[in-house]
Amino acid sequence: MFDVLVIGAGHAGIEAAAAAARMGANTCLVTMDLSRAGSMPCNPSVGGPAKGIVVREIDALGGVMPRAADATALQFKMLNTSKGPGVQCLRVQSDKLAYSRWMAAFLKQQPHLTVVENRVESLDIEEGAVRGAICRDGTRLCARTVVVTSGTYMQSVVLKGHTATPSGPDGQPASEGLSESLRNAGLRTFRLKTGTPPRVLADSVDLSFGQEQTGSAEFLHFSDDTRPEDVLRPDEQESCTLIWTRPETHRIIREHLTDSAMYSGLVRGKGPRYCPSIEDKLVRFADKERHQLFLEPESRDLDTLYIQGFSTSMPEDVQEQMVHSLPGLEHAVIEKYAYAIEYDAIDPLQLRPSLETRAVSGLFTAGQVNGTSGYEEAAGQGLMAGINAVLKVRNQPPFVLRRDEAYIGVMIDDLVTKGTQEPYRLLTSRAEYRLLLRHDNAADRLSRKGYSLGLISRDRMERLEQRQAESERLKQELEDLHIPPATAHPVLDRLHLDPLRQGASGLDLLKRPNVTTEDLIGPVSDREAAAALEIAVKYEGYIAKARRDADRLAAMEARQIPDDLDYGAIGNLSLEARQKLSAVRPETLGQASRISGVNPADIAVLAVSLAPVEKGDSK
Known part of the structure; x- marks a missing residue:
């Protein structure tokens, strides 16, 4: 009997399992292939706008991603340095093979953590509470809490041209039974789509046609545990190359638009708004004469370049034409063709702010399965789910970050309060208090919380002080x-x-x-x-x-709403507010105020209705 069972060893699963184990819980991580822990099937990088600050927050709470990113980086670069501190952020180009090796080695030596290589087929649920999971070979893993971090694997289908092949990312097996098991437990799922671009052999590309993009010269790092001698010197870092699409590229894409899985009617899921395929860019931004692309190295152990910004679901023969139309890639050899992938995700409106599902006690979900995109968003959710799974076992209150405390708080509040119809991506514009949520002050904001949870060492706290x-x-x-x-x-x-x-x-x-x-x-x-x-x-x-604005928010967040409150019995609430409040079941007055369709007049009525409850509680 484990305290916490984590399904999946992607970026969310690693953080969930590591956090639970570091808190002293008897933890099990089940994955199909440990050697692919923390795999990067899309862009091999960590950080960027808003995301880089999330990584700093993960570090302040004792997470794993920041240390792995620092140790296996190919290039460090601080972005938005000409802008204010509220939007400055770090990005590293990662060695994706070294990153997975680092993560696998870390998981193997983590105390209180058992790693099982198997494929989970269904959840074991009795009387509205999770009891564990059942693997494909019949193995039963018993646990008091379960964290599902299945990424883009649930009922996943790879789409390319007019073909649809059941498969996970990079040709890995899809998770075939988990979706049905979640639906049988009362959870709603919906289809989402994401994609990845072609990879080309570096020695077949003429980089002189592009603009070299070098890293930053100063010592940069995600983790406060990283020392200057732990990372690459500026002269050891790998460069990226900026190129632009040509009119010929656009002509080829437009002529074959109906051959794309996205426009042939094959795709049912909603794709990411802020990371669209190249064919979607041409349709949505028809007036743009060219689009920028970055040629980025994937690993020191590979002779491949990732064409960032060139995701597509075109047939392979069309991809050949598209790639060869790019400057310097006229003779490029495609090592791996691009594809789109469609998969099942859980409607996040069914989650509590702790990331526990409302339908099943003790069942948590985190990462892309919750409708997000990106490694960093997944890792942040995984960390919070792992912490809260342990607190659930210990019958302690959940750990929830407010919107003024962390980008992680912004993300989770957006998901559980507003939901999403497309892969959710964190942006600085989503944070109304972004001047409080900076790259430089993440440790000041969160390290004491991490220390109180047992995730940060005393030595780390002394260095901060x-x-x-x-x-x-x-x-x-x-x-x-x-x-x-x-x-x-x-x-x-x-x-x-x-x-x-x-x-x-x-x-x-x-x-x-x-x-x-x-x-x-x-x-x-x-x-x-x-x-x-x-x-x-x-x-x-x-x-x-x-800070003054955030303090007003904190006062509203302190007004708790009973989970069983009957909104239909509250007079003067609008019909839409009753429906939305009943669907989301907000836990605080602050969360209720952020639900779309609930207006200030409804909040005033709700606040008055809560007053007798609060007086009764105080007595």
Whole structure:
């Protein structure tokens, strides 16, 4: 009898199993093939806009993905550096084979974790509660809680041209019985679609036709446990190459549009809005003369390039024409053809904020099976599901992050409150408090929570406290630094500014654009502490306003709603609000306010109806 059984060793499954095991729960991870743990059937990269901040949050909660990404990166690059700190984020190009090897080795040595290589066929459910799972060979795995992280494997079908082949990603077997088992348990499923581009042999491509994209020169990392000697030096990093589609490329695609699985009527599932196939781009953005593509290495052990932005479900002969129309790829050898994949996902409106299903007690779901896209979104959900599965076993309250606390909180709240009709992708625009949810402050936001859950070591917390203390010391030193009026100062000269008319402190000068701590007091021993201080000082007013708004949200989140509340009995609620509230079953007044179709007047009525319940509880 396991405390937690995790089905699937993708990015969600790894985090769920590792978190549960680190919390001391007797955990089992069942996967078809451990050597493919954390596989990257699509873009071999980690991070990017919003996603990179999620990876930092996973690290602050003791997750695995950040360490693996740092250890197996081919290139590090900080994105959006010319923009504000609320949207700056790290992205690494990953060595996909090394990443899977790292993950498999990690899982093998993780205490309290048993890894079983088998294929789960159905769930064992009795009287509305999960009891474990049954494998294809009849093996029964008994558990108090189960986390399903089946990714894009449930009833998956690979689509290419006019053919549909039952298969998982990269030719792996599909999961054939799990969907039916979930539906029999009362869960609704729907079809989604995603895809991947062709891979070409690197030595058959002339990269001189493109623009080289190098990594960042400074030391960058996702995990606070990573040291400079643990990652590649700038001169060791692999480059990517930017190219553009040609008119000939567009002509070929348009002439064969009906040969695409997407436009031939073969596809039933909804595809990703923010990562469309190349044929979908041409239809949706018909006025664009060209589309950018990136040629990215997949692994040091492979001679292949990933054509990012060129996903397609065209027949193989058409793919040959498309690839050969690209600059520098006229003689490219396709090592692996592109395909689309359609699969079953669970309607996330059936989930609690803890990611436990409402229909089955003790059953959690996480990752792409919940309707999301991306490795990072999956890992963030897996981490939360694993934590909450353990808390469920221990009869403790669930661990839920608010929208002002983490992008992970934004994502899960969006899923369980608004649902999704297409593969959900995290974007910075989804976070109303994104200035509070930055790359630089993830550890400050979440590490204490991770420590209280047993996921962060005392040594890690002490290093965080030392950095925070150093940031405060630097702040005090700048406050004590006084620059008299009409006095020349090197930083003013560098920025071509006139001498000050009034005296100012170093902290006052730091508020100006392009002024750094080192400009004012010289070299610092902890550049991360200095950078955190600079952002806090320069954006002080904006951060304070966002904090006030977030505090108002927290007050609404504190208003709990009974799970069995009869919305039909509440007078003056609109009919639509009653229907939506009854379907979603929000757990707090704040969550209720974010349901589409529930207006402010409905929230006011609901708040009044909750008041007697709260008074009764207080007595």
